[in-house]
Amino acid sequence: MVLGDVEVIRIVEWHKPFAPTSGMFPEASAGVWKSNEAWLAPDHWDPDSDTAVLALQTWVLRSGGRTVLIDTGAGNGRERPGMPPFDHCQGDFLGLLARADVRPQDVDVVVNTHLHVDHVGWNTVDAEGQWVPTFPNAQYLIPAADDFHYGPDNAYGSGLHVVDRLTYEDSIAPIHQAGQAVLWDGLHRIDDHLTLESAPGHTPGSSVLRLASGSERAVFAGDLLHSPVQILHPCCNSSACLAPEQAVASRRRILGRAADEKELLIPAHFGGAGAVEVRRDSGGFTLGPWATASLYR
Template sequence: MEKPTSFDTYRLGDITVTRIPELSLEDFPAAVVIPEWDPDILVRHPDWITPGSMDPARKNLYMQVHSWLVRTPRWTILIDTGVGNDKPRPFTPGFDRLSTPFLERLAKAGAQPEDIDYVLMTHLHVDHVGWNTRLEGGRWVPTFPNARYLFSGRELQYFTDERHHNDRNKTSFIVQRDSVLPLVDAGVAELIEVDGSEVLEGFAFQPTPGHSIDHASITVTSRGETAIFPGDTLHHPIQIFKPEWNSMFDAFEDEARTARKWVLDYAANENARLFSTHFPESAVGEVRRRGDGGFEWQFV
């Protein structure tokens, strides 16, 4: 499942953004990932899916897991941290006790763990927080020792409250213990309120709940240019053409649709480049409005 891919770098004003790949996922049936999937949509609109986004039989969606390395004139930042190595994930076999060269890839992109100043997390799910910590001497310790880790305090509260320990959240409860709470214990976590205000100059956490209880999309501006990191409001490019289609991973369905529409409106209105977490191919592109009022997608 894991295989190396290229290290694409993009410029946004004074900022550079580099994709740090972790996993490629190619065994996700479209009708499972997207419960409302209608295969006839690709008969009517064959151009909505590029060859690198779905298998030739049009059955399985191609997706990825990766992080974004963002360099500003002042800081080196990671946005989301993937699955991580050695993590016990008994309910998510594809992520169980991985051993990937993620840190070697980060180094190839020019950053050592000690170089990271901030880690920003869109939410606290298994495939977005894993490299927050690594196993050292039998303990989970912060992977990026000089970094401050910024994430929603409400998310942490939700995923550590036993009232929410249900079948959907059983992996997330494990995740907090080995990938989030050790940051709190080490004094490097900053629990924020997701309210659209800047957490760093040019970086804001925009409220897009639905996929998770307090999911954030991170917007970035530099010298008049704009980007959005929408986390899991979107899992696959087909959702840009069909934003009413949720994924199986969205916990609060109505809110997830509202959040997805907000992200697409923002990207189109602000001419913001979109840096996805799970899209295949380059994972980066532009959202434009169609003549019928919908949206379309172009990889860059």
């Protein structure tokens, strides 16, 4: 789709059942899913297994003559113990980019909305046993708070998970070593149409990217939400949110602005159309029409 002067392309590595809803969204009751089954299934929920259905995807923006990638999926050949969906993946992400007429050398900016395993994997590729930047000419925009939290200065996420260390070592450290990392905090303007904004809670540096071009508005919301259920119930965090109260506050703020300013909401993991309008409803929020971007999968 085209929003003002910005073209938006969607790259989907996979779209499938991911995790039981009770484990992934412990604050969302079973009744929430059942009462919304008519539109949640099959793109967002598998009722037979009571499993949340997610997409692993990257958004490509063509803006101001430059190519911008938002998040880079899980990557191939990574050791991710305890995380079967991302462990030693072998996908065709670069082939999907090629189908969208995006070559690695043509990418100007890579945005990592945060530094979880499924958002940074294709930052790098294996070149004869060494991890090197996939996009040799790109500036990689990395939230400073996440870089500190998941980096060696904070013992790789305070030592909570070995996967945090492995992710940083193979997907973030090589970007620093190549001199392509740009750390930012608060607000960071990419160009006249695109601005990064901190929205912490899911991780310390979680962020969203706002698009404003002409009369068109959108917000690429990263992991602020994993399921449309969280639009109806913003107090429901995912089990991966490190600071739950802060995550709820960021979610309410971004949803409120999306509703008030008519920003199209584009989270990282929504299946189906992938993008939806938000409306205020009786003190809360509800879903408006869905929108669809060019799709490569």
